[in-house]
Amino acid sequence: MLLSSALRLFPVFALTLLLGCETAPASSPENDSESKELGPVASIIRNPVDVGAEDVDTSNIAKLQFEETEFKFGEVKSGTVVKHDFPFTNTGSVPLLITKARSTCGCTVPSYPEAPLAPGESGIISIAFDTKNKYGHQRKPVTIIANTYPAMTTIYVDGKVINE
Template sequence: MLRISVILLLLAGLWACSDAPADEGSVEEKPAGTTASLIRNPVADQDAAPADTSLVAKLTFEEPEYHFGEVKEGTTVRRSFRFTNTGRAPLLITDARSTCGCTVPSYPRQPIAPGEGGVVEVVFNTAHKYGRQRKPVTLTANTYPSLTTIYVDGTIINE
C-alpha cells in the first residue's frame, strides 16, 4: 500500500509540472500609489527611447564637500549639508550610507517638494584614525542618476 501511495504522489508531482507558460491574462496590474510613483525612476528603462530627465527630482547641494582641516584624533566632526530639490518632481531620499561605522549620516524621510530644501547631517568620529581621511556618504534617491555622493575630508593628528 505504501508503494502505491509513493508512486501516485510522484505521478501527481510530475503531472503538476508543465512546460506551458502561465496564463498572462491571470495577472492583474494594480495602479501605483503615491509613494510608488515617487520611487519609480522614469529613466530606468534601458530599452526605451532616450528619457526626458527634466521631469525628475534633482538633488543640488550648496557644498557637496566639507574640508574640516586638521583635528586631533578622537574629535567628533559634524557637518550639515544643505540641499535643494531643483527638479520638477518631489524628492524622496531612500538611503544614506558611508564606507564605515565611523561616519553616520541622517537624512529627511519625507518627500521634499520642488524648490524646497533639506539637510543631510553627517557625524564623523575620528577615534582610532590618523592622517588624511576622505569619507564619502552616498545618498540614494529618485533622481537621475539615482546616487549622489557628498564628502567629509580632512587630516587627523595623533599627538
C-alpha cells in the first residue's frame, strides 16, 4: 500500500524538480570592480588558461618552481616523524595563490603559505610524515592546488620504514 502511493507521487516529484531548476548559466565577473566585490583574491584565483584551447597561453599565470620535487629520507625506524621543507619560487607573471595542499592519508601533513606570493617571491611547503604503524617502502605524495597550469603539482617523500 505504501509503495503504491509512493509510486503515484513519483511523477509529481520529478515534475517539480524539472520545473524548479534554472537553466540560465552562472554569471561571472567581467571586470575588476566586480572582482573587488568578491574579495581580495578573486582575480588571482581565476586562471586565464582555457583547457579546451589548442594553443595554451601560459604567459599570464603563476608558476610554481620547486628546488626539488622529491625527498628521499632513506631508512628510518617505525614511529619516526620525517620532516622536510620544499622551497619554491613563483616564476610566473602574476601572484601565486595556493588554495590547498593535501596528502592521501592523515600520516602525511603539509603546511603551506596561505597569503599570495608575488612574482619572484619564494615560499616553503613543509611536510611531516609520521611513520607510526608503517612498514617497508613508503612513497607519500602531497598534491598542491594553485592558480597555475596545470592546477595541481605533486611532491613526494620517499623511503623505507623498518620495524625493530
